[in-house]
Amino acid sequence: MSEDQNQHNILNSLVNDEKKIIRREVEKQRRMQMSILCSSLRSSLPFHLIKEKSSVSDNIGEAANYVQNLKEKVTELGKKRDKLKEIISSSMIETGNIELSADPSNLVKCVNINLIPDGVEIVICTGTEDRSSHLSGLMKIILQEGCDVVHCVTNQVNGNIFHTIRCEVEDMAHLDLTRLQTKLDHAILLSR
Template sequence: MEKSPRQKVVLTPGKNTENTSSSNKKILRRDMERQRRQEMANLNASLRSLLPLEYVKGKRSISDHMHEAVNYINHLQMKIQDLGTKRDELRNQSNMSACDSESGSSYKRSRHCVIVSPCMDGVEILISGGFKEGLLLSKVMEVLLEEGLGVHRCVSTKVNEGLLHTMNCKQVSDPTGFDLCGLRQKLWNAVTPSSR
């Protein structure tokens, strides 16, 4: 096409659209990369703000922050394990003292102890007893099924001259709740030697 006698402009449809498309792609890639870098910087700043001061010393690289975050997570995991061990020791001491301080002559004659406490999604049951009396877990399971509880986890541990059974149970029926004292009494009747 001729615009004026001095200027001649020739339009080729394929070449101009390719240049425009190529430059648009470059701009789009550049913007996406800038956005990705900005997002990574924000996430790194967020991670750094969560770390205690002893893990963030001065200006460091992103890889140093990641390494310190891993160290901090490992430290927290060790602390959780230590606290879990202490909790279990305290629970065992508390269970033994609860067994000793139970009122009623039938509780004092027997070495069995039953503790029922609510937990996040059901109940936790602790049953202790001596080796000589024995404990039929099948009787306990029958009581739990009658109450609409399913055993999620059961761990038996030897403590001194007896056994400690810890059961985590979930409600399988009637999610409105149940009587913890009544459940404890039924379990007590199931585990004491005189009731078997």
């Protein structure tokens, strides 16, 4: 019996040794995986947050703070986007039964009016399609508002059409830039 018990003890010892080896190997693999993940996390952080000899826990703390800051920025930008959508929708002209969708192609791309000596410079981005009737309609609006067009250049940049229109204005006091901007915005919006 003692020999059987001896063999049993030896088997138990071998099994325990084997379990210890497996546990050690699993733990080694886990540590290697954690090391890889921590390195990946550290490399994902912005350079200014990485300290030369920071510990893993410091990196995880910085990452948590960084993610929280990003969430706050996303929330803030979402609020700004919603405000801009409200501004755009409130500046749309009612077109009877026709509803303008929230499709980005329907939104005004760009109208920028700058004062220059003796007049204004109007830069308009009409999107990706250039329509001659579209430009002529914009010119009519500009003329109706009391501007004399002296120069017009059309360029294509990154697939967008830009019209740069220089105008002379006899009486700057009677030129309502806000009204001109609104009319141009609406003309571009309605032409889409």
